[in-house]
Amino acid sequence: MFEKILIANRGEIALRIHRACREMGIKTVAVHSTIDADAMHVRLADESVCIGPAPARDSYLNIHALLSAATITGADAIHPGIGFLSENANFAEMVEEHGFAFIGPTADHIRVMGDKVAAKRAVTGAGLPVVPGSDGAVATVEEARALVQRIGCPVLIKATAGGGGKGMKVVNHIDEVDEQYRLARSEAKAAFGNDEVYMEKYLARPRHIEVQLLADTHGNVVHFGERDCSIQRRHQKVVEEAPSPALNKQEREKVGMLASRTAKLLGYRGVGTMEFLYEDGNFYFIEMNTRLQVEHPITEAITGIDLVREQIRVATGAPLGYTQEDITFEGHAIECRVNAEDPDTFAPSPGKVVAYHPAGGLGVRVDTALYAGYSVPPTYDSLVAKLIVYGATRNECLMRLRRSIEEFVIDGIKTTLPLHQRIISQNEFIDGQYDIRWLENKLKDGSL
Template identity: 50%
Template sequence: MNPPFDTVLVANRGEIALRVVRSLRELGCRSVVVYSTADRDSAAVRQADTAVHIGPGPSKKSYLYAPAVVEAALQTGAQAVHPGYGFLSEDPDFAEICAENGITFIGPAPEVMAELGDKARARRLMTEAGLPVLPGTTDPVGTAAEVEEVASRIGLPLIIKAAAGGGGRGMAVVRSRDELVPAYRATRAAAQAVFGDDRVYVERFLENARHVEVQVLADGSGEVLCLGERDCSVQRNHQKLIEESPAVGLPPGTVDELCRQAAAGARAVGYTGAGTFEFIVAGDEVSFIEVNCRLQVEHPVTEQVTGVDIVREQIRVAAGLPLSAEALGFRAGGASIECRVNAEDPARGFAPCPGRITSFVPPGGPFVRVDTAAFPGWRVPSEYDSLIAKVITWAPDREQAIERMDRALAEFRIEGEGVRTTIPLLREVLADPVFRAAGHTTSYLAERGLRVAA
């Protein structure tokens, strides 16, 4: 079979860049990896067919500087760009620049990204598509007085979110009227600093709910495939720590309804590629939150229970090919869990712990997958995200998947100069009876007091 592209540039770093390079190799595509000075010795650079230096690092926003990425693609003859997640992955302007230069962006159309990337606009679109949303605003709020009016109408607690937000950033939960105006101003300032866009919107905040997302794949023919759901409720400050599939403990019929809604939402906007529709589930009620127009960090749990290579399907769809017969004929089975191992110290409010790794021995054994770009001698950079590895386990049922994960984390050896990790906290969660009984919600860590500030 001919490869979908001859050469693809990977516009990312770390484990996700390495993950994409591997799928490209299996498809028979040449890979080009761009890198900053801090990543010159990275595993992705070593594994790629070609590597292009694009800048000294965050001070010059190398991975975020679209002209440098596009120039690297043109110089190396890359026909397509895979953005991974983060950085330029949900930037419609970057996708437009790629198109103007005859380069395929591996993701949804720029206009679809622009619509769904505006979280307030996405709420409106999904409401029009028949999806339920939490009470709140479908347009950005422009003044403190507007926020106070919304609070009077929908009640407290509520959450103020950046319209251009994502990745758990640019959010503030408000539980009292006194916090309302300061939180509004602080969130606008944070949104401007992080996303370059200070628009915010407001929605009702549910204290004890589950965060459940649905993975979809869609091709250019209008075929929309739902690959099932993931529970992402174990979070700290809206950042996911543990994800699993299937989601357990939900009312009967909830998953089918979530998949139906996600597919309807994807069809309504003409979505193509891989995407994730996120929902809040409270009892029998489900509410749409947002769409992530990219690959998710937690996509491996879905791959483990379905056997579908999501990255491979992304690349095929971008090349104009239909979803593969293997994807369309998938049969979900068993249970999978992913734990994010970060170079952070939970005892100090998850403070980053960069440093050089002196010993790195990942776990192994049956049905254990480790997505990582770390190795002995690698320096956990202070310039970027603190993720060291993702550990994913699969088993016939959830109980065995948890036991296998605990065994894998116990085996994991990471030592370095000042490097601490989240492994002890992850094991504490896995051992907790509430988590074992699937009684956890998005408030779980704060409620259990597992070394995390509220």
């Protein structure tokens, strides 16, 4: 087992990893920018190292500073957390070249799955269904027009190197191809330094279903069921739940088997998430995240398994301690991502937290690094807390979630808690009848 882990991240996820390490008897090293010197993960870690000024490129994305911090503190391993360098293949390679264990997949898997076209080719070779579209990058607008004529509108143009909606455009008519293709490539270049795009059929009303996986270095792979992440705004997840209210038992077993079988064929290592679009009983692979997910707590709630702990165990070379048959699923869990944003305009709302009181009670978990007196910086992602609620049934979970949002207090800054209360009060959400465009449509027509 590792004796000391450097956590190459900040905020609630750094604190989440620290807690798992502490319960395993592992010492932690926190890294921080100058603006994060008073952050909770820094206060609680055994050691801390300032790695640069506030801009992420000069601190949390500074590979040399991170490796230097690991060296001077004598860390055995580096956990990349979520975001920043967590899916950077070069970072994973450099970590291991410098004698540290990387708590994540191999650099090769990160590299392949980080390229959307390469990922689709890899999983197709393993027998996984994908959305109809181009076989690779679409190099010219002439190719784009020919593909639209072949598969029909609407069609989605997507950046090969990215996600989060950047470099993504919808073509509703063939006359729009030229402009949308140019815009997608321009956005992709600006966001990822790579202007390659690919194209696929635009599904009308799909759900976003993802499967949580864990694989060891001995060829064993298990899945921990699915999560429904269809409540999205601008391709960013807002609310997630597990299990999905849209799937029946047979569909649930089918997508879990597809995902775990593919991970095994690929020789995958560590935690990972295969993401699918689901429509009319069919699953289509869209991407694989080679890291821990923001929404991992709802899977932990319905399985009782600490995914960060398992991620660390696997990174030591230990085999899985169970088989697929040993994993059981009980109850229902929902997570609300709480952002420091105006709940109506979504304008960022950094600033000082003057009062803080988390929701509590049976089945309620809050993952956050906030505290009264803490100043939320304007420099990083606006996610400041995750409210995770569990119930024996989905209805019990919803009632508990409504109560929890009512008593969750974050004063001094605006947050999206009021938006979450509106979302979960909508009849369509209560009935589980929503898709990936539901929230955007509600916001657009003013009915939320």
